[in-house]
Amino acid sequence: MNVQHPFRVGFVGAIGVLLAIMLASMITSLSTVLTYIGAALFLALGFEPVIAWLERRRWPRSVAMLTALVVVLGLCALTVWAIVPSVTAQINELTIRYGSIIGELLNSNIVEWLQTTFPALDVPTMIAQASAWLQGNVGTITGGVLQVGVGIVNGLFGTLIVFILMIYFVTSMNSIKRAFYQLTPGSKREVIAGLTEQVTGSVGKYVVGQIALAAMNGILSFIFLSLVGASMPAVFAVIAFIGSMLPLVGTISASAIIVLAQLLLTDPGTPTWWICAIYYVVYMQIESYILSPRIMASAVKVPGAIVVIAALTGGTLLGLLGALIAIPVAASLLIIVKEVVIPHQNER
Numbered sequence: 001m002n003v004q005h006p007f008r009v010g011f012v013g014a015i016g017v018l019l020a021i022m023l024a025s026m027i028t029s030l031s032t033v034l035t036y037i038g039a040a041l042f043l044a045l046g047f048e049p050v051i052a053w054l055e056r057r058r059w060p061r062s063v064a065m066l067t068a069l070v071v072v073l074g075l076c077a078l079t080v081w082a083i084v085p086s087v088t089a090q091i092n093e094l095t096i097r098y099g100s101i102i103g104e105l106l107n108s109n110i111v112e113w114l115q116t117t118f119p120a121l122d123v124p125t126m127i128a129q130a131s132a133w134l135q136g137n138v139g140t141i142t143g144g145v146l147q148v149g150v151g152i153v154n155g156l157f158g159t160l161i162v163f164i165l166m167i168y169f170v171t172s173m174n175s176i177k178r179a180f181y182q183l184t185p186g187s188k189r190e191v192i193a194g195l196t197e198q199v200t201g202s203v204g205k206y207v208v209g210q211i212a213l214a215a216m217n218g219i220l221s222f223i224f225l226s227l228v229g230a231s232m233p234a235v236f237a238v239i240a241f242i243g244s245m246l247p248l249v250g251t252i253s254a255s256a257i258i259v260l261a262q263l264l265l266t267d268p269g270t271p272t273w274w275i276c277a278i279y280y281v282v283y284m285q286i287e288s289y290i291l292s293p294r295i296m297a298s299a300v301k302v303p304g305a306i307v308v309i310a311a312l313t314g315g316t317l318l319g320l321l322g323a324l325i326a327i328p329v330a331a332s333l334l335i336i337v338k339e340v341v342i343p344h345q346n347e348r
Contacts, residue, residue, distance in 0.1 A: 036158060040165030042325055045200055046207025047072075047170045065170055079238060191340075198335050203328040213292060214244035217251065217283070221258070224279055230272050231265040244287075246323050247311050251287060255280035306330050 243254025
């Protein structure tokens with residue numbers, strides 16, 4: 001390589017490196033916004049099969065979109081309406097229960113009992129040290145509680161942004177597709193349009209199928225937990241619903257949380273927690289081998305090994321959003337390989 005102006009080459013190279021670092025920094029700063037956009041687009045594609053189903057029954061697209069959005073918003077409102085009273089009542093019950101337990105402990109001769117039972121322990125000194133630690137870390141504890149509150153507010157704000165973006169994407173999905181097609185070469189526009197429709201259709205069917213599985217788990221959990229007299233059935237039904245939205249580990253994680261919560265919240269002498277454990281073990285087998293294959297059969301056809309690899313990779317790279325979109329992205333790549341790469345290789 002003949003370099004006549006090394007200073008110029010070095011200067012241009014340095015500018016290129018700085019621009020690359022600046023671009024990476026900008027992408028990192030916009031990671032939250034990009035996550036909101038990706039989640040909203042992912043959910044918007046889930047409306048397309050429903051809207052297309054209504055359009056095939058001669059519904060105008062605008063009416064079909066409005067109906068789908070109103071139904072979803074209504075279901076969300078009903079869920080919140082069912083959760084809030086249950087959470088409030090249960091918090092009051094827990095406050096009364098554990099408040100009375102603490103009061104009994106403070107009014108009992110627990111210090112004398114500890115000194116008699118464990119004479120080697122300096123119980124008054126330990127209590128004094130614990131009190132001093134609490135007094136010295138009040139700011140940290142309060143800051144942690146405040147941070148949790150700020151996180152909840154940010155989560156609600158993010159949910160609102162995702163919902164608004166989703167509405168925009170749903171109402172302008174056809175316009176977005178047409179604009180994308182116009183940016184492609186005219187000779188390949190028909191092929192790209194066909195691939196895009198297959199990919200978006202696969203993603204939409206996957207979203208609908210996953211929501212159907214999650215709704216089934218949530219409804220069955222609410223019915224079961226109500227029948228066995230579990231604590232906070234509406235709240236834990238929503239946890240079961242949210243957990244089932246995540247592939248592979250979602251259902252088992254939500255089930256473990258529910259069983260552990262029942263163990264902590266109910267009387268240890270009652271069999272509620274282990275009845276819940278047996279129920280969720282049985283349900284996970286039914287979901288894995290009966291419900292999920294039947295519901296997902298027409299949505300995405302991805303080999304099991306690729307499902308596991310995609311879910312692990314997506315969760316590692318993009319967290320919750322990555323775990324949600326990993327399987328439809330893998331299905332989309334398989335469609336591209338099947339429709340583009342393989343035919344191209346066969347023509348060579």
